[in-house]
Amino acid sequence: MPRGRSVLAHLRESRPSLLHAVDPFKVPLPEVVAKATALHELGFPGVLLASTDWDNFEDVVGRCVEEIHRAAPDFPVLLHFPPRAGVGLPCVNAADGMLCPFLLRSTDPYFVWRSYVETVRRFGEVQPQPELIDLAALTFGTDERSRSVLAVEPVVPSESSADQLLHVMQILDLHGAYLYSRYEAVPLEICRRFRAKMSRDQVLFVSGGVRTAEQANAFFDVGADFVVFCGALECHDWRERLQVLVEGSRVAQRPPSLRTHERSRSAGYA
């Protein structure tokens, strides 16, 4: 991604695409960097660093971002971590973007939106900051972990409840939605409805339990912009698995060398 470019604009132009989220609190630093480099070479639009747990954030994540940028300059690094009261969203300024979760189904307004305000208050007017990408973050299926950490209730998978959430997303003019299921799967029909009702400018992420290209393809078929896999690469043969996922995906990743020539094609989406 050229320097100075908006990460959100870059994501819009890069869709549809697979994405990989690495947990820097689980995966050793050299492996994080090797994975980011591999993703870059395969034409992924960026790498997510993500975890429900975090500690000693600036040291761990700061080093990750620095090392990834050294190995793959201009490859966007996006942070995706839950906020904590008193801190807000954890952040390192060298990151290119932050996916900011608006947990519209949390019973605690801190996680709905006040954490975002706390984050921005702590930033003040200091620059540079990572670009903030504001996403309705919605979970599907029983998830005691999200409930205990973020007071989140899963979405009732019905049209009317989806529509209510979409209405809130429109009022707040969020940049997109991140649909997630920790132990089950995001319902395809819900994904389809979100894509149908969201504006073209809004980006739709789907995540949770994706381990095969077939699963990813099913989400692409109903309109997901980004299908995120995480644990699927937490193994020794991650290079082979990544290759299988990319080759089986109906969505062609675009290696960086082809990006410029193919931009017109991807721009046709928006």
Place this chain on the structure above:
Amino acid sequence: MPRGRSVLAHLRESRPSLLHAVDPFKVPLPEVVAKATALHELGFPGVLLASTDWDNFEDVVGRCVEEIHRAAPDFPVLLHFPPRAGVGLPCVNAADGMLCPFLLRSTDPYFVWRSYVETVRRFGEVQPQPELIDLAALTFGTDERSRSVLAVEPVVPSESSADQLLHVMQILDLHGAYLYSRYEAVPLEICRRFRAKMSRDQVLFVSGGVRTAEQANAFFDVGADFVVFCGALECHDWRERLQVLVEGSRVAQRPPSLRTHERSRSAGYA
């Protein structure tokens, strides 16, 4: 109000009550101060400084707040002004509170909530700041002025549209609602529905076109916590008119000397 006390808690305990909004860009400073002093003596819980227009904000409003505080120490001064892009909500730190409008019916997300984020970003972590009181701000009746300045559409006065807005208020956990009609009147049934569906902790302001005690009483009867009058005192005989309004109101204002003894009665509300 004792120093260090939360303005919101003070408002909750002071309801129901009349309130007066003075426009410091229209009313000369000595009259603003005289009015604030009169309101204080009559037992009002505070004074609003409010205007759709503003300019040279810090000088004009800063002096008002300073002079009111000198004349009536500990009498809360609340700011209520629309934000402007690049500035956020205009603010002077000496003010006790700010009514922050979340214009849920604006088609411009800046006025829905992003202006609030901009305001807080500009604050950074600097203290003291006025207490922020987050209110769903909703307009009723044709209002070209609000449309042109704030891209606001009036509320469709139906139960279902009220309920949709109440749903958003609950998700965001706003501190209350400010219902306003510039040229007509807030529908009584809408006011009743908001009070019925809002939590006890949330405060309900009604404003616009209130010139008589009968009008105010009608709003109190359907559950308004605060009935705000503005233009009703923009005249030379404002002292007499204020007296008539207070005497005709079914809600007894509580002079400061009685406050302590009567607190138990008012606290019974919440």
